Amino acid sequence: MTEIFINDVTVRDGNQSLLATRMEMADILALVGKLDKVGFHALEVWGGATFDAAYRFLHTDAWDNLRAIKKACPNTKLSMLLRGQNLVGYRHYDNDTLERFIKLAIHNGMNIIRCFDALNDPENVKNAFKFIKKHGGEVQAAIAYTLSPVHNNDYYADLVKKYIALGADSICIKDMAGILTPQNAFELISSLRKITDLPLDLHTHATANTSSLVMEQALAAGVDIVDGCISPFSGGTAHLAEETILEIAKLTHRSCNLNLSALSEAYDLANKLADKYIKRGDYRTRALIPNPKILTYQVPGGMLTNLISQLEQQNAVQRLEEVLQEVPRVRKDLGYPPLVTPLSQMVGTQAVLNVLLGERYKMAPKEIKDYCQGFYGQAPAPLNQEVKEKILKGVKREVPVPVDDLPSAYPAAEAELTAELGRPVSEEEVVSYIVFPQQVLSYLKSRNQTEVAVAGQETKKNEAGTTETFNLYLPEGGDCA
Numbered sequence: 001m002t003e004i005f006i007n008d009v010t011v012r013d014g015n016q017s018l019l020a021t022r023m024e025m026a027d028i029l030a031l032v033g034k035l036d037k038v039g040f041h042a043l044e045v046w047g048g049a050t051f052d053a054a055y056r057f058l059h060t061d062a063w064d065n066l067r068a069i070k071k072a073c074p075n076t077k078l079s080m081l082l083r084g085q086n087l088v089g090y091r092h093y094d095n096d097t098l099e100r101f102i103k104l105a106i107h108n109g110m111n112i113i114r115c116f117d118a119l120n121d122p123e124n125v126k127n128a129f130k131f132i133k134k135h136g137g138e139v140q141a142a143i144a145y146t147l148s149p150v151h152n153n154d155y156y157a158d159l160v161k162k163y164i165a166l167g168a169d170s171i172c173i174k175d176m177a178g179i180l181t182p183q184n185a186f187e188l189i190s191s192l193r194k195i196t197d198l199p200l201d202l203h204t205h206a207t208a209n210t211s212s213l214v215m216e217q218a219l220a221a222g223v224d225i226v227d228g229c230i231s232p233f234s235g236g237t238a239h240l241a242e243e244t245i246l247e248i249a250k251l252t253h254r255s256c257n258l259n260l261s262a263l264s265e266a267y268d269l270a271n272k273l274a275d276k277y278i279k280r281g282d283y284r285t286r287a288l289i290p291n292p293k294i295l296t297y298q299v300p301g302g303m304l305t306n307l308i309s310q311l312e313q314q315n316a317v318q319r320l321e322e323v324l325q326e327v328p329r330v331r332k333d334l335g336y337p338p339l340v341t342p343l344s345q346m347v348g349t350q351a352v353l354n355v356l357l358g359e360r361y362k363m364a365p366k367e368i369k370d371y372c373q374g375f376y377g378q379a380p381a382p383l384n385q386e387v388k389e390k391i392l393k394g395v396k397r398e399v400p401v402p403v404d405d406l407p408s409a410y411p412a413a414e415a416e417l418t419a420e421l422g423r424p425v426s427e428e429e430v431v432s433y434i435v436f437p438q439q440v441l442s443y444l445k446s447r448n449q450t451e452v453a454v455a456g457q458e459t460k461k462n463e464a465g466t467t468e469t470f471n472l473y474l475p476e477g478g479d480c481a
């Protein structure tokens with residue numbers, strides 16, 4: 001009986017898919033502390049939208065969060081999601097910034113870096129692979145799974161061969177929209193098994209309500225690792241429940257050696273946390289309703305949640321179906337990019353604009369304009385030239401600089417941030433500032449003000465004669481919960 005391993009993705013992708021990445025750090029630390037005792041292959045805890053959300057919504061430091069999670073998880077490998085040359089942002093960054101980010105992530109406790117490119121362009125991941133291996137991390141090369149006239153199993157087999165040549169340690173089939181069918185799960189995994197002995201990891205979402213059948217066929221075909229969520233944060237736009245995966249393993253004569261008592265304890269805590277976020281309104285019922293039409297729209301769970309949020313802000317949630325119908329049309333116009341970050345957000349936003357403005361491509365975000373000029377890499381298929389010209393009308397055309405020729409942004413960013421804060425800045429702060437300048441600067445200025453206020457309060461206490469000391473600054477690597 002061959003063993004199957006499980007990656008728990010509850011606090012990263014489950015959180016992103018069901019809660020729009022609003023789970024608070026105190027809850028994440030409590031939950032990963034329980035999950036650490038279960039015996040998972042790895043816990044996906046960082047990267048992706050969690051980095052942005054830390055500064056933008058949760059007002060926490062992403063690096064402090066990583067160190068705290070590492071301290072709470074002494075027994076299990078940590079995994080993160082990295083968008084290749086895009087890091088955790090929405091454009092290409094220079095190699096100096098890329099290497100610094102990867103070095104810092106591994107130094108602060110990251111073990112496995114799942115690396116992908118939104119266009120499946122090997123040129124956009126080759127440097128990330130190199131830096132991950134240089135600094136002692138494991139490269140999990142992820143193929144962004146989609147279907148189109150140019151995407152089929154032969155395409156993915158060829159892509160995997162390229163990723164193996166670039167040094168991949170394992171391969172992930174990243175089915176971010178949950179569109180992998182049971183039959184093709186078996187056929188794709190079987191075809192990849194013929195060309196590599198590297199561990200194969202299946203990542204799929206439950207959006208279409210077919211993930212149980214997909215998982216059964218994947219296990220039967222010999223997949224090594226699968227991704228799941230603790231059941232209170234599973235289903236809908238998230239992932240299959242780990243408790244269900246255990247039952248499927250029995251059906252396919254695969255063993256799975258988890259600590260069931262620890263899994264039950266994690267469930268009890270997750271169940272209470274789910275109630276909290278349901279009452280608060282962050283855990284949306286709509287995200288849990290199966291949507292088999294996703295097999296046509298190919299919209300990932302996190303993207304669907306974001307679309308709902310965007311439409312709610314415009315008092316237009318009743319137009320969701322129109323937007324979902326527009327998504328595949330936009331995707332076709334743009335050369336069939338896989339709907340994965342950042343392309344999922346870009347295509348989704350364009351679809352929303354097309355519907356709400358009543359005219360297709362009347363307005364286009366800057367990112368779409370950059371995409372049409374090649375700033376995100378090679379599109380899988382030719383773009384609709386008429387649409388491209390409409391999007392770029394009045395735009396000063398530019399030729400993208402090859403990623404290996406991009407100058408380092410670090411020296412200028414360090415000088416800017418130092419001037420803004422009026423103090424020396426750390427490498428982590430500078431790298432974060434390069435990726436998300438507005439959000440990180442706002443957070444750091446707010447933290448500076450808080451530290452000054454607290455320091456002033458402590459000075460007054462000491463002047464009053466108290467002998468109690470107060471540690472204002474945690475050392476790097478300390479408990480920052």
